[in-house]
Amino acid sequence: MSKNVAQGTYQTLIAKHRWPLLCGVLIFLFVLGLSLSTLTTKPRLWTDEAASIELSKNFATDGVLDFQFAPGKYTGFPYLLQSTGYPTTVPLAVLFTVFGFSFTLARVYMLVWMFLALATVYMVVRKFFDAHVAVLSVLLLATFASYYASGRTVVGEIPGFLFLLLALYWWLEKKSYVVTGFFMGLALVAKPSVFLLVLPAVFFVLTREPRRLIPRLFQVAVGMTPAGLAAVALATDQPFSLDFWRQVAVFYRNPYSSDIFANISHNLAGFLNSTTLIYFSVLFLVVLVARFLVKRKETKWLYDFVGIYSLISFSYYLRSPGWLRYILIAELLILIVLPHAVFTLACYAQKRVKFLRTFQMATVTVYLISALAVLQVVQLFTAADIYTSNQAMMVAHYLDKIYSHARVAVIDNANVYALLTNPKREGVLALTGIPVIGKNPLLNPVLPQVVVSFPEDRFRDEAKDVLAARYRFVENYQGFDIFELKP
Structure with a gap:
C-alpha cells in the first residue's frame, strides 16, 4: 500500500467515525481528569483493597499469594483471602517487582483497567449494535459513580467485567463456546463472589436450544478449565483435600457471617430508601420491555442474560448485609444495553403515535441518554457515597x-x-x-x-x-x- 493510499484510508476512517472518536476523546479526558485529581484518596483505601495489595506485595517478594502477618509467616488459608483473584493481583505483583511497591502505582494500574474496560465496552457493543449505541453505552458507564468507586480500587469487579464482556462477544457473536468459557473462567476467578452468578444465567439462556445444551455446556467447561486450575494452584498445595473444598464452600455460602434471613428482611424493608435500587429498577423495566420488541436472536439472548443475571445478583444482594457492590456488574450490564433498549422503545412508539413520526428516533435516543448521563454526573459530584481519606x-x-x-x-x-x-x-x-x-x-x-x-x-x-x-x-x-x- 502506497503512502498516499494509506493516508487516504486513514482519513476516510477518521471522517467516517469522527463523532464516535470525538466523543471517545472527551470521555477519556473526563475519566482521566476526574480520576487523577483524587487518585489515591477517593475512594479511600478499604479493607478488601488492602488485602489485595498485601497479596500482590507478598507475591512480588516471596511468590506467595497470601497474607503475611509477621516476617516470613503466612495465614495458611490463602483461598479464603483471594476474594479478588489472580487476574488482578498477579499483574500488580509484576508491576511491584519491576517498579517497586507503591500505592499510587496500584491505583494507576486500576485506572488502566478502567480504560481497558471502557474500550472493551465500545468494541463489544459496536459489534452487537453500532458505533453510536456503543458511544452512548460508554458515556453512561463513564458518568456512573459506582464505576469509579469500585474501578479505582484494587478489587476484581472491573477486570472481571472486562472478561465477561469478551465472553459475551465470543458467545453471541462468534459462537465459539470454548473461547467463551476461557474468558468466563477469567471473570469467575477475578471475583468469585460476583461472577459465579454468571453460570446459572448462561445456563438458563442456553436452555432455549435444549438439543445443543449439553455439547455447549461441555465446551464452556473446557474453556474455563485453565483459569480454574490456575486459581486452585495459587490457592492451595492440597487441591484434592476435601477439607479445602469444604472450607471454600462454607465461606462462599455465607461470606458475611451474618443471619441471612435477617439480612433479607432488612434489605427489603430499605428498598424504597435506596435511590440506587429505585433507579436501576426503573432502568431494568425499560430493558425488560424492550426485550420483547427486539427481533435478532443474539440480541434477545443478550437481553435475556442481562435480565436473568440482574435478578440473580439482586437475590444475592438481598442475602448480604446490604452490600450494593454485589449488584454492580448487573448495573453496568443494564447501562450498556440501555441505549439500544431506549432506541427500540422509541421506534416502537413512533409507529403507533402519529406526532412522533416527525422526529428522528436516533436523535431522540441521544438526547434521552445524554440527559441521563448529565443526571449521573450531577449525582457523581454532589451525592455519591464515595468516601475520601488519606x-x-x-x-x-x-x-x-x-x-x-x-x-x-x-x-x-x-x-x-x-x-x-x-x-x-x-x-x-x-x-x-x-x-x-x-x-x-x-x-x-x-x-x-x-x-x-x-x-x-x-x-x-x-x-x-x-x-x-x-x-x-x-x-x-x-x-x-x-x-x-x-x-
Whole structure:
C-alpha cells in the first residue's frame, strides 16, 4: 500500500467515525481528569483493597499469594483471602517487582483497567449494535459513580467485567463456546463472589436450544478449565483435600457471617430508601420491555442474560448485609444495553403515535441518554457515597519514616498494615467471614518495639495490662494511638 493510499484510508476512517472518536476523546479526558485529581484518596483505601495489595506485595517478594502477618509467616488459608483473584493481583505483583511497591502505582494500574474496560465496552457493543449505541453505552458507564468507586480500587469487579464482556462477544457473536468459557473462567476467578452468578444465567439462556445444551455446556467447561486450575494452584498445595473444598464452600455460602434471613428482611424493608435500587429498577423495566420488541436472536439472548443475571445478583444482594457492590456488574450490564433498549422503545412508539413520526428516533435516543448521563454526573459530584481519606497513607508513611528499623505491630487495621514497607512489621487482623489473621503481638513472648492501634479495639483490650505495664504512650497520630516499648 502506497503512502498516499494509506493516508487516504486513514482519513476516510477518521471522517467516517469522527463523532464516535470525538466523543471517545472527551470521555477519556473526563475519566482521566476526574480520576487523577483524587487518585489515591477517593475512594479511600478499604479493607478488601488492602488485602489485595498485601497479596500482590507478598507475591512480588516471596511468590506467595497470601497474607503475611509477621516476617516470613503466612495465614495458611490463602483461598479464603483471594476474594479478588489472580487476574488482578498477579499483574500488580509484576508491576511491584519491576517498579517497586507503591500505592499510587496500584491505583494507576486500576485506572488502566478502567480504560481497558471502557474500550472493551465500545468494541463489544459496536459489534452487537453500532458505533453510536456503543458511544452512548460508554458515556453512561463513564458518568456512573459506582464505576469509579469500585474501578479505582484494587478489587476484581472491573477486570472481571472486562472478561465477561469478551465472553459475551465470543458467545453471541462468534459462537465459539470454548473461547467463551476461557474468558468466563477469567471473570469467575477475578471475583468469585460476583461472577459465579454468571453460570446459572448462561445456563438458563442456553436452555432455549435444549438439543445443543449439553455439547455447549461441555465446551464452556473446557474453556474455563485453565483459569480454574490456575486459581486452585495459587490457592492451595492440597487441591484434592476435601477439607479445602469444604472450607471454600462454607465461606462462599455465607461470606458475611451474618443471619441471612435477617439480612433479607432488612434489605427489603430499605428498598424504597435506596435511590440506587429505585433507579436501576426503573432502568431494568425499560430493558425488560424492550426485550420483547427486539427481533435478532443474539440480541434477545443478550437481553435475556442481562435480565436473568440482574435478578440473580439482586437475590444475592438481598442475602448480604446490604452490600450494593454485589449488584454492580448487573448495573453496568443494564447501562450498556440501555441505549439500544431506549432506541427500540422509541421506534416502537413512533409507529403507533402519529406526532412522533416527525422526529428522528436516533436523535431522540441521544438526547434521552445524554440527559441521563448529565443526571449521573450531577449525582457523581454532589451525592455519591464515595468516601475520601488519606489517613492510612499518612500513618503508614509516618511509621516508615520514624520507625523504619523497629519492630512495628499494627493492631487490627489492614489499611495501614498493607501500606507499610517495614520488613519487620507484624500484626493481627479480624476480617469478616474468615479466621483471625495472625496472633496478638502484645501477647507474644517477645514484644514489638512499637504498637499502633485505634483507641477502641478488642485485641488491644485483651492485652491492656501488658500495654499499661510495658509500653509508654507517645502520641495520637491521625486517630491512631502509638506506643513505644519501655526500656
